[in-house]
Amino acid sequence: MTEWLGAIDHKRVGILYMLSALLFFLAGGMEAMVMRAQLAAPNLKLVTPGVYNQMFTMHGTTMIFLVAMPVLTGFAVYLIPLMIGANETSLPRLGALSFWLQLFGGFLLYISFATGGAPNAGWFSYAPLSENTFSTGTGLDYWALALLMVTAGSIGSAINLIVTIATERAPGMTMRLVPLFVWMTLVTSVMILFALPALAASLVMLLSDRLLHAHFFDPTQGGAPLLWQHYFWIFGHPEVYIVVLPAFGMISEIIPVFSRKPIFGYPFMATSTVAIAFLSYGVWVHHMFAVALGRNFLAVFAAASMLIGVPTGMKIFGWIGTMWGGSIRFTTSMMFAVAFLLEFTIGGLSGVAFAAVPVDWQMTDTYFVVAHIHYVLFGGTVFALMSAVYYWFPKMSGRMMDESLGRWNFWLVVIGFNAAFFVQHFLGLMGMRRRVYTYPDLPGFAALNLISTLGAGILVFGILLFCSNIGMSLVFGAKAGNDPWNAWTLEWSAASPPAIQNFAEIPQVRSRRPLWDEKHPEAPDWVLAGESDA
Amino acid sequence: MIAAGPVFSPHSPQTEAIEGVFSVVLIIAVVVFAVVASGVTYCSLRFRGRDGAPEPRQRFGSRGLEILWTVVPLLVMTGLFVITVRAMVTIDAPQASGQKPDLTVRGRQWWWDARYPNGAVATGDIHIPVGRRLLVLVESTDVIHDFWAPELERKMDAVPGRPSYIWLEADAPGTYSGACSEFCGADHAWMRFRVIAEPDASYDAWLQHQMEPPPVPTGAAADGARLFRSKKCADCHGIASAVTAANPDRGPDLSHLASRELLGGGIQRNTPANLTIWLTDPQAAKPGNHMPDTPLTTNERTALLAYLESLR
Numbered sequence: 001m002t003e004w005l006g007a008i009d010h011k012r013v014g015i016l017y018m019l020s021a022l023l024f025f026l027a028g029g030m031e032a033m034v035m036r037a038q039l040a041a042p043n044l045k046l047v048t049p050g051v052y053n054q055m056f057t058m059h060g061t062t063m064i065f066l067v068a069m070p071v072l073t074g075f076a077v078y079l080i081p082l083m084i085g086a087n088e089t090s091l092p093r094l095g096a097l098s099f100w101l102q103l104f105g106g107f108l109l110y111i112s113f114a115t116g117g118a119p120n121a122g123w124f125s126y127a128p129l130s131e132n133t134f135s136t137g138t139g140l141d142y143w144a145l146a147l148l149m150v151t152a153g154s155i156g157s158a159i160n161l162i163v164t165i166a167t168e169r170a171p172g173m174t175m176r177l178v179p180l181f182v183w184m185t186l187v188t189s190v191m192i193l194f195a196l197p198a199l200a201a202s203l204v205m206l207l208s209d210r211l212l213h214a215h216f217f218d219p220t221q222g223g224a225p226l227l228w229q230h231y232f233w234i235f236g237h238p239e240v241y242i243v244v245l246p247a248f249g250m251i252s253e254i255i256p257v258f259s260r261k262p263i264f265g266y267p268f269m270a271t272s273t274v275a276i277a278f279l280s281y282g283v284w285v286h287h288m289f290a291v292a293l294g295r296n297f298l299a300v301f302a303a304a305s306m307l308i309g310v311p312t313g314m315k316i317f318g319w320i321g322t323m324w325g326g327s328i329r330f331t332t333s334m335m336f337a338v339a340f341l342l343e344f345t346i347g348g349l350s351g352v353a354f355a356a357v358p359v360d361w362q363m364t365d366t367y368f369v370v371a372h373i374h375y376v377l378f379g380g381t382v383f384a385l386m387s388a389v390y391y392w393f394p395k396m397s398g399r400m401m402d403e404s405l406g407r408w409n410f411w412l413v414v415i416g417f418n419a420a421f422f423v424q425h426f427l428g429l430m431g432m433r434r435r436v437y438t439y440p441d442l443p444g445f446a447a448l449n450l451i452s453t454l455g456a457g458i459l460v461f462g463i464l465l466f467c468s469n470i471g472m473s474l475v476f477g478a479k480a481g482n483d484p485w486n487a488w489t490l491e492w493s494a495a496s497p498p499a500i501q502n503f504a505e506i507p508q509v510r511s512r513r514p515l516w517d518e519k520h521p522e523a524p525d526w527v528l529a530g531e532s533d534a
Numbered sequence: 535m536i537a538a539g540p541v542f543s544p545h546s547p548q549t550e551a552i553e554g555v556f557s558v559v560l561i562i563a564v565v566v567f568a569v570v571a572s573g574v575t576y577c578s579l580r581f582r583g584r585d586g587a588p589e590p591r592q593r594f595g596s597r598g599l600e601i602l603w604t605v606v607p608l609l610v611m612t613g614l615f616v617i618t619v620r621a622m623v624t625i626d627a628p629q630a631s632g633q634k635p636d637l638t639v640r641g642r643q644w645w646w647d648a649r650y651p652n653g654a655v656a657t658g659d660i661h662i663p664v665g666r667r668l669l670v671l672v673e674s675t676d677v678i679h680d681f682w683a684p685e686l687e688r689k690m691d692a693v694p695g696r697p698s699y700i701w702l703e704a705d706a707p708g709t710y711s712g713a714c715s716e717f718c719g720a721d722h723a724w725m726r727f728r729v730i731a732e733p734d735a736s737y738d739a740w741l742q743h744q745m746e747p748p749p750v751p752t753g754a755a756a757d758g759a760r761l762f763r764s765k766k767c768a769d770c771h772g773i774a775s776a777v778t779a780a781n782p783d784r785g786p787d788l789s790h791l792a793s794r795e796l797l798g799g800g801i802q803r804n805t806p807a808n809l810t811i812w813l814t815d816p817q818a819a820k821p822g823n824h825m826p827d828t829p830l831t832t833n834e835r836t837a838l839l840a841y842l843e844s845l846r
Contacts, residue, residue, distance in 0.1 A: 226696070
């Protein structure tokens with residue numbers, strides 16, 4: 001026990017991150033199920049509007065800050081040193097501190113339930129609704145303080161990862177040769193460094209308003225409610241990419257191995273990530289298109305929001321190009337990766353709709369947006385994470401996950417997810433607003449909401465199966481060996497699970513696929529790449 | 535069912551322009567998804583490999599293809615941008631300088647009302663003359679709300695301290711539903727309204743009627759009228775030509791209450807039984823709303839109800 005509590009080894013800290021994320025994932029999932037139960041039929045009264053508003057606030061806050069960010073950080077902290085041929089992160093104590101800040105920030109948020117009510121102003125907590133005048137009680141104070149702790153943790157781990165990638169790479173491994181997951185983690189970490197301080201600043205202003213009677217966002221005292229929105233979304237939109245880019249990185253590792261081909265167009269893949277990072281700081285106003293901000297101002301952000309679709313599309317085609325002409329092995333991991341391609345494409349395309357300002361004027365704050373974000377964050381990030389767990393679990397535990405349970409897991413998640421969320425596009429088009437605790441019995445609303453709730457129920461079974469597969473495989477799983485997938489990056493040359501010291505000797509790297517070179521001395525990558533038409 | 539949804543049944547030039555852009559986006563989305571899905575499906579069927587199969591040809595990329603799938607989306611997005619800006623100009627057409635609004639809609643936790651230049655106030659049901667383009671001032675006095683009647687007009691946030699304008703018109707007579715579309719607290723779900731578009735003659739008659747005082751209360755209703763003041767209802771609720779509320783932004787105007795179809799931002803029909811719930815236990819009528827409990831005897835409640843029912 002103490003060896004885990006005091007752990008500074010990157011593998012242990014990484015696993016702690018993942019376990020805490022799983023814990024909060026179940027909490028956030030329960031909050032979602034309370035919402036779906038309340039919405040199963042029109043005019044239900046299972047929960048009061050007050051409780052419902054706490055549920056969606058906590059669901060959003062939990063899934064973004066206590067699940068998506070920590071689980072992706074956990075994978076990065078675990079995998080980055082192994083992928084770049086290092087034995088440790090550069091700043092292991094900062095890495096451990098970051099985790100504990102993150103975890104206790106999460107606890108602080110959840111203590112609010114016991115102190116008179118959880119926060120209830122949405123995960124975005126728009127002022128002046130989030131001010132004392134309209135949100136009495138302490139829920140929002142807990143929310144702001146908890147997120148300040150989580151923010152500090154995220155910034156700490158981002159610094160640790162940046163320094164590690166910059167200084168700990170194996171000899172010969174230039175930035176042109178690191179695995180794409182490393183590239184995407186680097187870009188994500190830099191984005192955290194520039195985006196999260198905007199959130200921290202706005203949280204401090206909100207706390208000043210609430211606790212010290214300042215007037216940053218109070219219009220009756222000369223404050224500006226829109227200032228909150230600008231600050232929040234200049235953090236909030238890069239945040240979307242912060243929780244999506246690492247998933248892109250995972251997919252970029254997994255599809256090549258199971259297609260038995262190198263990633264298609266590595267330089268384009270890496271460059272498009274950097275392009276996304278830059279553009280993501282110029283699109284935040286698309287969350288505010290319904291505010292009267294002036295046509296020319298909105299047009300600039302519309303252009304940037306459309307532009308960011310281009311590098312994202314390049315990645316999708318790059319992954320298909322990787323599969324093309326391959327020899328594809330449909331493991332559960334690969335099935336989730338392929339499903340990711342389709343689900344995430346739907347989420348990306350509905351995103352283009354919101355870049356077109358007039359469409360946003362009609363569709364924003366409806367269930368169309370709820371469908372969109374879940375296709376991006378669940379169809380995108382969570383599908384990639386499921387794929388990643390099936391792929392890297394053997395490395396982390398030394399045992400294989402069960403493939404037949406994996407099939408059941410996959411199909412239940414795919415069917416449940418699409419049943420729950422695809423119909424929400426239609427609900428949005430039919431005018432159903434988001435963040436409503438109930439709705440009138442308008443034509444079609446009852447049927448589509450019931451389908452969505454039943455889908456969510458199926459999804460729960462899929463998730464529970466996933467959790468039990470992890471638990472059972474830890475005990476009963478077949479021994480994995482160092483390299484069960486016949487893969488190419490350095491983590492697969494370490495033991496499974498890796499020893500405290502990852503590598504007995506640090507390898508010399510000459511290409512992007514050092515283990516391919518080792519397995520194919522007659523045709524190493526640097527020879528093949530020269531012959532290829534790249 | 536979906537085709538009957540408001541986004542695809544526009545009833546104004548503004549929402550028709552939105553539908554036009556949406557259709558373009560939908561076509562782009564369907565085509566792109568079809569390309570991606572066929573690529574993925576083809577690869578999954580055609581390039582499935584068995585364990586032990588030899589490694590396929592190692593291809594690292596194709597500069598030509600990569601440039602193709604960068605440039606084509608770029609051109610598509612450029613086209614979409616042009617269409618977007620043109621629709622924005624149609625929907626938010628410029629106002630004449632110094633133009634006064636034809637109508638002011640104001641959102642509060644949790645109801646909407648409309649104020650007309652002649653001083654009339656309409657709560658919940660906003661009447662407009664059909665076929666005329668009105669300049670509407672959208673405002674809020676507490677938190678941020680959003681004014682949205684999807685068949686007629688774009689969403690417009692009502693930000694406190696920040697007047698915003700939209701064009702509102704309907705091309706056919708009818709009743710169009712609308713609702714607050716920015717989360718605004720406990721009763722955001724029941725902050726609905728309706729826009730009732732009618733021909734000039736009946737619109738003018740309605741507007742005239744709105745300004746008329748209620749009938750002089752008699753019998754129990756007369757007691758109710760006295761209680762309306764003594765029990766402090768009048769602190770928040772105004773009644774045209776009869777009661778001026780002290781804080782009109784804290785409770786909805788009740789002029790001609792008895793002629794309304796719906797109560798409480800659409801949460802229930804306007805029946806004596808439902809109105810009685812508001813008098814006995816406002817939290818049961820609409821959980822979370824700001825109306826305080828006012829202890830009333832049975833006689834007082836009957837009198838107040840009689841008064842409210844007389845407000846035709």
